């Protein structure tokens with residue numbers, strides 16, 4: 001009997017394209033099973049910092065099993081054209097800094113996606129996410145041929161709002177009870193960025 005891919009051991013089903021995004025100080029690439037210890041340790045240290053802005057963490061949130069299941073799903077979704085998931089590393093020593101996810105990719109007349117991102121607490125305030133955002137937007141507009149990026153933030157997430165505005169994202173709406181964050185349905189500010197707006201923001205910051 002020929003085994004179907006769905007019954008292969010989890011690790012064997014994790015297969016991402018060899019995409020690498022390189023910036024001056026960071027490298028972005030899809031997650032790998034070997035990243036688990038550093039990823040889990042960083043998120044454990046950053047728990048107080050991250051949980052107010054993420055879907056509720058459960059008891060098994062930082063287990064190896066859940067990490068492998070998550071990245072197996074991410075690799076399937078990448079293959080299906082639904083999302084692209086990256087971890088962000090400091091180039092000089094390969095320290096895991098955080099993550100960037102291009103989610104909800106819609107093609108056809110839409111050609112858009114939604115961004116999700118996080119940094120470990122100790123890596124905030126050093127410009128790493130700015131670099132990751134720049135690489136992601138260039139990859140999205142140039143390689144994936146998106147027409148727009150969407151992003152939603154909690155109204156009090158000042159750092160995230162500042163980051164989005166820096167790259168030309170504009171506020172486009174207010175969605176009541178939009179996402180379940182930290183266990184509660186919470187309102188979000190909706191931001192959008194078209195390629196034209198991104199080009200303008202690059203010209204202004206150049």
Ligand SMILES: CC(C)(COP(=O)(O)OP(=O)(O)OC[C@H]1O[C@@H](n2cnc3c(N)ncnc32)[C@H](O)[C@@H]1OP(=O)(O)O)[C@@H](O)C(=O)NCCC(=O)NCCS
Pocket residue numbers: 049050053116117118119120123124125126127128129130131152153154157159160162163
């Ligand atoms: C949202 C989040 C990723 C933003 O991170 P951030 O550290 O503010 O963003 P950057 O990495 O781009 O850093 C920018 C800051 O670094 C400073 N900085 C220091 N050195 C720098 C350098 N070499 N280059 C650029 N900026 C530098 C900037 O001045 C800026 O500081 P300021 O905001 O006090 O003006 C982070 O706050 C986070 O992970 N939050 C929790 C999760 C979350 O909210 N996710 C988003 C949900 S919508």
